[in-house]
Amino acid sequence: LGLVATHLNIQAGECIKVKGKILPEAKGFAVNVGKDRSNLVLHFNPRFDSHGDVNVIVCNSMEDGMWGTEERETDFPFQQGDKTEICISFDTAELTVKLAGDKKIMFPNRLGLENIEYLSVEGDFAIKAIKFS
Numbered sequence: 001l002g003l004v005a006t007h008l009n010i011q012a013g014e015c016i017k018v019k020g021k022i023l024p025e026a027k028g029f030a031v032n033v034g035k036d037r038s039n040l041v042l043h044f045n046p047r048f049d050s051h052g053d054v055n056v057i058v059c060n061s062m063e064d065g066m067w068g069t070e071e072r073e074t075d076f077p078f079q080q081g082d083k084t085e086i087c088i089s090f091d092t093a094e095l096t097v098k099l100a101g102d103k104k105i106m107f108p109n110r111l112g113l114e115n116i117e118y119l120s121v122e123g124d125f126a127i128k129a130i131k132f133s
């Protein structure tokens with residue numbers, strides 16, 4: 001699987017920063033935040049070449065184990081082999097994902113979560129640091 005952190009208590013307005021290196025032959029990676037593994041307020045999934053997607057960021061939510069409706073972003077600020085930093089913050093309405101090059105992706109807080117307890121990082125990504133601020 002990958003890193004899993006539970007029993008967090010991240011409040012609205014706080015940031016989750018994930019720093020690391022994308023593997024050279026990466027097919028994709030994912031950063032998931034939410035209540036637990038079956039209730040994700042955001043599944044953030046950059047795809048270099050997977051599920052038929054090339055250089056697309058797929059975002060989705062999951063409620064009681066059921067995926068929601070995907071949102072796709074083709075402005076793709078990731079390179080295989082590069083270091084990168086992803087900062088996720090949220091309020092009860094939406095999440096903001098800050099990426100390299102001052103890029104920002106917004107995603108609705110479909111679960112209306114008031115705090116984030118769960119974080120997981122999966123796939124072709126070598127974590128260097130996780131910071132909650």
Ligand SMILES: C=CCO[C@@H]1O[C@H](CO)[C@@H](O[C@@H]2O[C@H](CO)[C@H](O)[C@H](OCc3cn(Cc4cccc(/C=C/CN=C(N)N)c4)nn3)[C@H]2O)[C@H](O)[C@H]1NC(C)=O
Binds near residue numbers: 026059067122123
């Ligand atoms: C067109 C046909 C029907 O429509 C497709 O239907 C698929 C199934 O629902 C969706 O796909 C699903 O989309 C979901 C979001 O919505 C999740 O991402 C899910 O993955 C869950 C998942 C996470 N994880 C861990 C993980 C995450 C990232 C990388 C790796 C490993 C990399 C290995 N590295 C190698 N090999 N080098 C592992 N595993 N599974 C994915 O299967 C497609 O998007 C969707 N495509 C479109 C265009 O609509």
